[in-house]
Amino acid sequence: MAAAARPLVSVQPLPASLNDMVTDHVTTVALPDVMKASIRPDIVNFVHSNISKNSRQPYAVSKKAGHQTSAESWGTGRAVSRIPRVSGGGTHRAGQGAFGNMCRGGRMFAPTKTWRRWHRKVNVNQKRYAVVSAIAASSIPSLVMARGHRVESVPEMPLVISDSAESIEKTSTAIKVLKEIGAYPDAEKAKDSQAIRPGKGKMRNRRYISRKGPLIVYGTEGAKLVKAFRNIPGVDVANVERLNLLKLAPGGHLGRFVIWTKSAIEKLDSIYGSFEKCSEKKQGYVLPRSKMVNADLARIINSDEVQSVVKPIKKEIKRASLKKNPLKNLNVMLKLNPYAKTARRMALLAEAERVKSKKEKLDKKRKPVSKEELAAAKAAGKAWYKTMISDSDYTEFENFTKWLGVSQ
Amino acid sequence: MAEAEPLEMAYISEVILKKRKHKEESIALTRKTQLELGQHGGKKRKVEDIKRPEQLVREFRERELDFIRMKQRTKRAKSALSTPNSKLLFVIRLHGKNDMHPKTRKILYNLRLTRIFHGVFLKASPGVLELLQKVEPYVTYGYPNVKNVSCLIYKKGYGKIDNKRVPLIDNNIIEQALGKHGILCLEDIVHEVANGGPRFRETLNFLGPFSLNKPKEGLQGKKALFKDGGDTGNRENQINDLIDKMN
Numbered sequence: 268m269a270a271a272a273r274p275l276v277s278v279q280p281l282p283a284s285l286n287d288m289v290t291d292h293v294t295t296v297a298l299p300d301v302m303k304a305s306i307r308p309d310i311v312n313f314v315h316s317n318i319s320k321n322s323r324q325p326y327a328v329s330k331k332a333g334h335q336t337s338a339e340s341w342g343t344g345r346a347v348s349r350i351p352r353v354s355g356g357g358t359h360r361a362g363q364g365a366f367g368n369m370c371r372g373g374r375m376f377a378p379t380k381t382w383r384r385w386h387r388k389v390n391v392n393q394k395r396y397a398v399v400s401a402i403a404a405s406s407i408p409s410l411v412m413a414r415g416h417r418v419e420s421v422p423e424m425p426l427v428i429s430d431s432a433e434s435i436e437k438t439s440t441a442i443k444v445l446k447e448i449g450a451y452p453d454a455e456k457a458k459d460s461q462a463i464r465p466g467k468g469k470m471r472n473r474r475y476i477s478r479k480g481p482l483i484v485y486g487t488e489g490a491k492l493v494k495a496f497r498n499i500p501g502v503d504v505a506n507v508e509r510l511n512l513l514k515l516a517p518g519g520h521l522g523r524f525v526i527w528t529k530s531a532i533e534k535l536d537s538i539y540g541s542f543e544k545c546s547e548k549k550q551g552y553v554l555p556r557s558k559m560v561n562a563d564l565a566r567i568i569n570s571d572e573v574q575s576v577v578k579p580i581k582k583e584i585k586r587a588s589l590k591k592n593p594l595k596n597l598n599v600m601l602k603l604n605p606y607a608k609t610a611r612r613m614a615l616l617a618e619a620e621r622v623k624s625k626k627e628k629l630d631k632k633r634k635p636v637s638k639e640e641l642a643a644a645k646a647a648g649k650a651w652y653k654t655m656i657s658d659s660d661y662t663e664f665e666n667f668t669k670w671l672g673v674s675q
Numbered sequence: 676m677a678e679a680e681p682l683e684m685a686y687i688s689e690v691i692l693k694k695r696k697h698k699e700e701s702i703a704l705t706r707k708t709q710l711e712l713g714q715h716g717g718k719k720r721k722v723e724d725i726k727r728p729e730q731l732v733r734e735f736r737e738r739e740l741d742f743i744r745m746k747q748r749t750k751r752a753k754s755a756l757s758t759p760n761s762k763l764l765f766v767i768r769l770h771g772k773n774d775m776h777p778k779t780r781k782i783l784y785n786l787r788l789t790r791i792f793h794g795v796f797l798k799a800s801p802g803v804l805e806l807l808q809k810v811e812p813y814v815t816y817g818y819p820n821v822k823n824v825s826c827l828i829y830k831k832g833y834g835k836i837d838n839k840r841v842p843l844i845d846n847n848i849i850e851q852a853l854g855k856h857g858i859l860c861l862e863d864i865v866h867e868v869a870n871g872g873p874r875f876r877e878t879l880n881f882l883g884p885f886s887l888n889k890p891k892e893g894l895q896g897k898k899a900l901f902k903d904g905g906d907t908g909n910r911e912n913q914i915n916d917l918i919d920k921m922n
Contacts, residue, residue, distance in 0.1 A: 586688045590842035593829045603829070603846060603861040 300541035305557035314397035315519035333374025338365035401515035410522035420449035457501020486530030742776035817914025
């Protein structure tokens with residue numbers, strides 16, 4: 268059954284010296300299903316803000332205020348503004364402006380009315396959802412600490428004490444009990460925080476403010492502990508059958524520190540039911556279902572059921588290869604065309620060869636001629652001249668001798 | 676002192692390293708200059724971006740005129756087209772997509788010239804020449820020489836494998852794709868394209884369109900024909916100068 272699957276909460280025993288009852292063994296209670304409901308701060312905030320409007324008392328200005336004059340406008344032509352002015356004479360009031368919200372002694376803009384909608388209606392299911400959420404949040408130590416309660420010395424959350432507490436009559440005993448169970452630092456904090464309210468509230472019957480301490484929830488009707496605990500500053504008392512959201516989540520913030528008695532926590536199951544079973548006290552009410560039963564994403568992803576059908580990780584990601592220019596990069600060129608190496612080498616050699624031969628040719632032409640060569644060239648020239656003037660086989664020899672005046 | 680197994684060196688591909696370096700250096704710099712100049716990334720919706728009805732009408736009319744001009748071009752004398760100098764043509768798309776009739780756009784799409792400054796090799800058949808005549812104001816074409824064919828394919832050659840554009844950096848890629856036609860390496864492709872071998876068509880189909888750089892001072896910027904001082908149309912051997920600038 269679901270109750271057997273629920274974790275067990277141990278009931279804190281109270282010392283025998285306080286009461287005549289002797290509690291030997293530590294008993295346990297199964298965690299009620301309410302404490303496992305989904306925690307919805309948005310619903311709690313909405314319901315709280317609407318429910319807290321319901322205890323308001325109406326306020327309004329007098330409906331006659333500002334109109335108890337017979338003022339009339341003077342009209343144009345008198346060098347004054349056209350606001351209605353008080354008629355008559357003989358007092359300061361005569362001739363002053365009246366009726367407007369800008370006038371001194373006039374009525375206000377939009378006078379407040381008593382028939383303003385003061386109270387808000389909230390759906391019953393939403394109200395129950397909020398209470399259930401608040402109860403669930405009160406069992407989570409981190410939320411309670413986040414709300415600001417001093418629960419470091421509390422032995423267990425949710426904190427359950429034995430029913431012998433319900434018959435406590437003296438406040439001094441109540442304080443001793445709180446100290447026993449580790450709830451006193453929270454009550455102490457509330458006592459230390461008592462201060463005068465800043466602002467006009469202090470003269471409007473809201474003089475003192477203080478923090479909230481623990482909330483004691485009891486199970487049996489007419490338990491004496493109400494009177495014992497109610498005078499401790501910060502401590503509130505509530506019957507489990509009439510839990511108030513304004514007490515469970517003060518200010519709309521989840522996680523009030525709640526101290527349950529054993530009979531109270533045993534009644535919770537019958538009051539609120541479970542996720543499948545209807546509640547006995549609230550007709551047809553079933554605890555609200557959450558959108559995700561298991562909200563632990565990391566655990567779901569790493570579970571066997573998911574991991575067994577998931578595709579394996581792609582370690583070998585194929586990326587686009589970078590294209591390198593073969594015309595500039597020799598290695599890439601050789602990869603594509605190995606002959607390019609020899610072709611290029613041969614081209615280079617041929618170029619070198621061409622350069623060399625051209626250079627040789629030019630050098631030869633530009634080289635300065637040596638003396639012997641020069642003398643030899645000159646001598647060859649002279650010899651040819653001599654043959655020219657002496658060679659009689661030459662056709663124009665006669666003319667030539669006369670012309671040059673050369674004698675043989 | 677127990678020594679743990681030496682960790683494998685993590686090989687990060689060069690593309691990623693280059694991207695990171697580029698991101699750090701130049702993008703940061705451009706952001707800085709953008710901030711200084713007061714320009715921010717992202718297109719602002721200006722009033723001028725909203726199209727006015729006059730503009731829409733004008734665009735439609737321009738497109739219709741373009742279509743009419745195309746039809747007139749096809750009616751011109753076709754005698755000059757049937758005698759090209761060489762078998763290989765290189766076609767470069769020169770103009771953008773505004774004022775283009777959808778039929779003209781479709782022709783360019785069929786020729787695989789989908790973007791401005793894209794180039795393709797084509798066989799100089801009469802059918803192709805007729806198509807080029809139709810889209811004349813948007814392309815220029817000519818007869819590339821062997822050196823340019825080789826340079827284009829080496830520098831900007833991409834193959835089409837599985838409808839994906841794969842860079843030709845290894846002869847294995849070419850062998851796998853065209854091995855059955857007897858083309859095993861990049862030089863084979865160059866030879867096939869330049870000299871019109873038996874598998875000319877398949878090779879041209881395998882080679883994707885070449886995305887060329889924009890020529891720094893190459894074009895006149897006019898839609899007139901090349902012989903009239905513009906850019907477009909057949910420029911025969913002058914295409915080689917243009918390819919040199921755009922490669």
